Amino acid sequence: MLWFRRDLRIHDNPALVEAVEGAWADGDGNVVAVVLIDPNLWPGWGPGKQAYLIDSLRSLDESLGGNLVIRHGKAQDVIPAIAKEFGASAVHCAADYTGNGIARDNEAASRLSASGIEFVKTGSGYAVAPGRVAKDDGTYYKVYTPFYKRWMIHGWRAPAADPAKAPNWIGVDTCDGYPERPDTAGVEIPRAGEAAALELFETFLAGPIDTYDEDRNRPDLAGTSRLSIALKWGEIHPRTLLARLGDSKGHEVFRKEIAWREFYAEVSYQRPDTFTDYFNPLYAQMQYDTGKEADEKFAAWCEGRTGYPFVDAGMRQLRTEGWMHNRVRMVVASFLLKDLHIEWQRGANYFFDWLLDGDLASNSHGWQWTAGCGTDASPYYRVFNPIGQGIKFDPNGEYVRKYIPELAHIPGGAVHEPWNVPGAFDHGYPEPIVDHAAERLEALDRLSKLPKGVQVAQNPHDDDLKIRPVKKAANPKGK
DNA sequence: TTTTGAGTTGTTCGA
């Protein structure tokens, strides 16, 4: 039995190879390919995510000759039941490190084991599985650059070849059928599936990657790979990407982005509490805005009506495409955190609901990075200027005009500062809800009020989690 | 154990 989760592809899929070869070793070559829809979790997903996953499953189904078996139910109960139903000798899948994935798999494994059925995890959604890249003392890296160096030294396997002999896919007559594909509330769903992902990658390799080191910052250009959604669902494996990369600047920078995904997976594996809690708990003590006024500001941010064009364009791109350019993600995040003084989890949850590529580890730690409480914590003074960022990275205003029709009549980069354009607000675009210069100082002030001269135990599993005074520094030179 | 150098993505101000 082959259980697909976040690995919706048939090529470069080690778990598939294991399942198929195991089936032939058993003699009959029979494999049942299963996907589970958990009726308790499914309704909590946004319509865009549901639609994308359904599209991706249909693509996978087609690759399997129409033999994908979809079942509805809770994995811990249903997986052992299906395995018994088919008399499976083993259940194969790739390891999952996200959210409650580890606990769920442990429970499934123990139930299967009780029935004499093997549970075999082969590979993961990462080039190097979490837990493998560590410092010499065995602990995990908390800083990206040394992690990257060690990750490069560690290396990764070549892409897996397809199984020598195709299996007999069985059991499709027991398929519960697809969930209904929801109305996507205006979100345009990109083409899903393995073939689409491979085509995206080829397109990226054929040109944009050569200027990726520069153009990846430009939301007005098609400078990025757009592979984040495919990576999230495992329609393509990072190893498939890495195998095609060389040493040119563009390739190097793209490889580093892949490594960021792996770094955050590692940190999340070591610190699963940081999906929702502060990596640096000191920041939990900072003053954040809540209440009716904050709620109204949050709503304006969500709906793209803050009065800052670059921010609003990003938030509207999120709502129409289920995706946002990375540069703009940082700017809108900084705006929510530093201009509206709202806690990072609120923005992270909103992102996670709407982003088709929403990945718990990257999302949580990306937000914590911007908030200053994450790994490689940003210097306190790093506050993005929403106007300056727009002028710098969308110099002609094309990105803004694409997503904000109320500003489409303003030509060029002037669109980033509508208050300087007579009649700019005549088409319904709002004036700024806050004054950035003032809120920047407010944010710096609140940060400065955090306790100093203390460090905080970073491992929540320590019994002695507490603030303790820093040891006095050794005598400075010359004294 | 101690020391040293470094730490993704910025902004502002004044020369």
Place this chain on the structure above:
DNA sequence: GTCGAACAACTCAAA
């Protein structure tokens, strides 16, 4: 208009 310095104090990684 350009450019470099200043903007905290701290933790992390490695020698």
